[in-house]
Amino acid sequence: MIITNVNLVLKDEIVKGSVEVVDGVIRSMSNTSSQLPQAIDGNNGFLMPGLIELHTDNLEKYFAPRPKVDWPPLSAMKAHDTQLIGAGITTVLNALSLGDHRGELRHEILDSQIDTVVQSQKNGTNRVDHRLHLRCEVPHDTTVGIFERYINTPGVQLVSLMDHAPGQRQFVNIEKYRTYYQGKYGYNDAEMAEFEAMQRAFSERWSAPNREDICGQCRERNIPMASHDDATLAHVTESKDLGMVIAEFPTTLEAAKASRDLGLHVLMGAPNVIRGGSHSGNIAAHELASIGALDILSSDYYPVSLLDAVFNLANDSRNSLTLSDAVKLATFNPAQSLQLFDRGVIEEGKRADLLLAQYKHGQAYIDGVWREGIKVF
Template structure:
């Protein structure tokens, strides 16, 4: 397959040319047009590496499309997969939560079903994108470590993040924000909320630190990439670095983002934060970190189509120094490197032919086609 007449977004530059794909790999690319009649005309669009998504809980929405509605696993996985590739995502880490903040949550009930669906559909070659697993470990919970030890050796597990959503910690350093969030989420009375808060404090005091240390040790022993989550202070970052974290997911302050980079951790922020112009929970805005050079990876989080949109918005912004190749690296090369996936994330000879063809139509970036390992999947 030859894709002709495209703007190739390489690691450090954009060139007008063509790319030659054979046996699922990029055989060559050139700053010239191919004269072969069978070459596909890219009509001057951008040809990008396939996007790499490290943190999405989008799968939850398909397994439980409404409260108390359980959807058949194969159908849920297929619909989720189709949305990923239509968003230009060719490698996706499906995030599953281990240890619910509240017993009986849908995520806990769906855990085994979702993990089996990811593993089985991937093995059977049913997915358009390549699906892996991201285990999100809620530390202040008694079920977290036993579940983690049961799942950590499953083949698709590629990333583990350590979360603590107890009152007074990280994202919820502000107790009023904590109460507002969980009282609204679970429709709790003031009395019920007070009991819930006390329970979570007791759980955190008993389980957070031992779970953090044990899970991190398992990841180091297995070579699994580890991420912190919602670090807010330099002390949080120092602790995350000390136990081996290589990714800082959603630091909530400028201070934490800066310290993360200083410790060699890749700063990951939400693409919806870029698209919306700020954090929905009032934390530091991703575009502010981009303007200061403190942004390394973007994640679509809860909205898959935001990933490519956000990368182009970063490139278009006047308050930072990101070129288009640098902005595209936020959703391709940088996440690949954080996971030690060196076979993808760039357009280069011998790399996987995971590719996205896109055009700008008015202010919107429109995805025309997506290939994974040379096979067109969208």
């Protein structure tokens, strides 16, 4: 397969030319156009590596599309997979939450989600390469037991540790916390006060020992770990000491800089880029990009945001990112952080996971997606 008349978005430059794929692998690149009649005309679009998504909780929206409504697993998986490939994502870590969810449907469907991801990947029915990211809510007595139930599941690629107790990390602003959870659960003020007190008590009792236990088990298995919502130098130092390699959504400039200084890859949300800031009132991703403290983008809860954020950052005069630099945030850098050295870059010998996009009227539009050289969108 040859794709020609494209702008090849390479790791450090953009070259007008062609790429040749053989047996699912990039065999060669050229800075000239192919004259072969079977070559695919890219219409002067941007050909870049397929996007790599490390943290999306989008899957559960298909398994539970409405409160108290579950959906047939394979149908849900098919819809989720279709949305991801349509967003240009060719490798995804499905982030599934482990811990106490007060009877939420997301807890009830956890088995089904994990089994479906594993089985559909095994059966070859997915167009995206699906893997698992275990999100461990550490301030609960049930978390370690649930973690141990799933840690040896095939495809577990990343484990993150989070504590959403009020008054710290993501929810330093207590009013933001109340707005979020009262909207989510429909609590009145008295119920919300009870919920806050309970979450603080759980955090004080369980967060530290669970964090130590889970991180120890991950280190034994050489599974990469991510911190979540670090806000202070103390948080970041603890994360580094525990063996974290990724700092997910640091909430302050101090935490982001410290993470970078200690060698953690800083991950921020693509929706944060598109919306111009955090919905929780924390640090804006574009601020980190402007000082070179942003390594990885994640679509989080909105898959199409990933490609849009790449072009948004590349066109933002507040930073010095080129398009090649911005593309690496969603391709090369996440691949490197997980030691997926076979993908994430257009180079000879790498997987032909490719994305062809046009940029017009301030938006990115996808013309084609290939996974291991096979067109899947």
